[in-house]
Amino acid sequence: MGNVILRYINLMVVTLLILSFFSFSLAYLFPGHPIENLTGIRLENISQIENTEFNYSSGESLLVQYWHYMGSLFDGNWGVSFNSGLPLYDEITNVLPASIELSAYALFISIFVGIPLGFLAAMKHHKLTDYSLLSISVLGYSIPVFWLALLVILIFSLQLGWFPLSGRISLYYEIPDITGFIMLDIFLSDIDNKEAAINNVIRHSILPTFSIALVTTTLIIRITRRSVIETMNTEFIHAAYARGLSGRQVLVQHGIRNALMPIFPLLAMQFTTLLTNAMIVETIFSWPGIGNWLIQAIYHQDYPAIRAGMLAVSALVVIFTMSIDLTIRLMDPKRRRLKRAAI
Structure with missing residues (x-):
């Protein structure tokens, strides 16, 4: 270890x-x-x-x-932004939590929607349910993120008026910037209308979160489906059936854990896709994250901001991905025994 x-x-x-x-x-x-x-x-x-x-x-x-x-x-001296004249370290630490928060929302939804649907598709293998979910996943994966974001704005914001058009929270609320994560800042603040502020944040987050989560959800459905099918065709699953266990008992006692272990490393790799899509969606929804901030830096040819922002995003992806992969390898005994050349 x-x-x-x-x-x-x-x-x-x-x-x-x-x-x-x-x-x-x-x-x-x-x-x-x-x-x-x-x-x-x-x-x-x-x-x-x-x-x-x-x-x-x-x-x-x-x-x-x-x-x-x-x-x-x-030393924290990352340079000064041409556009704002502020230290880049302060600017990046202010906008990065918003991108992490939006990506976390999307990852949470993708996991808790994609994995159950993937199991359902696998257990209904070669049936109408399986074909329907596969068709939906292919269609969802094929939709460009920027086009989907514009489409949901047109339908749910402009035509139906159900959700706000842009932003992270309405200007009516003044939330002190404590951690950069607005939900946590609301809980830590002493404002009077916390419940209304939380509802306002949720309404602002629904459309950008959906735009990002759709592609990842469809991918998780296919990954989970393939892993469950492969697991249910292994010898120890056939041996469990031979011992007289029902299909539900085999799935709960043996199938779920063994099917999920190969999925988790692939889920960690989706953080890069989520963060990349979040940077695109942030510009469309005027979400105050590092993606929108980097686009503005490119427009203004703010070279120090571009350099520092790209390094911050790349370092975040590397640290997160390797940390998750290391955690999974330490939890899974089979992955601990891999050869040195496996890394």
Whole structure:
């Protein structure tokens, strides 16, 4: 167990170092002088160049510059946004929780809808229920996220008026920013109308959550269906039937656990898809997350914000995915015995 944990930590550290090097290299890949890309200052005279390059160590070798960049990252000095003039570390920590919250809502719905439907499709294998669920999953997976978001806005916001058009919460409510997660901030705050504020947040979250969760739900249905079918055709399941157990007993006592264990690592991989789709949906619904923030940074050619935002999102995906995979491997005895080359 200790060797597995150590190998995962080494792999995570190496991956994060590679990501940081690519983030460092973006300053040289953007058009223009690297110092102009990082500071937004037009270098018109030699004294200004020397003074500015000293702060970023750009007059040194690339290795020294990278070392200086890593030191700035750990110190929380991620640069300053051209657009707002605020430190990027503060801006990213303000917008990232909104994206995580929206992705968590979508993942929760995808799991608690997709897994039961996947089991239902598997237990009705080659029947009308199975074919119907497969058809729905293929159709849902084929719908582009941005088109679905625009469609639900047109139907449920503009025509029916059931849900708000955009935003995270109405401007009527003033919620103090304590953690960045608005539901938790409402519970921790001392406002009088907490129940109304929670209902308002839920109404604002329904349409963007549905737009993101649909694709992941359809994928989870097919993953669960395949895993359950493979598990129910194994020898130990046939042996359970031979002992006289009913179909319900076999499914509850042997089928569910053994079918779910191969699914969980694949579910962890869906976090990347959820976060990517969330970044698209945030722009359409004006959701104040890092996706909408990055799009605005691209529009304004805010190079420091683009570099820091991409690094933050990439590091979050790597840490989350590897942590979930490590947890599942430690929980599943069969996965602990995998060979070293499996990582």
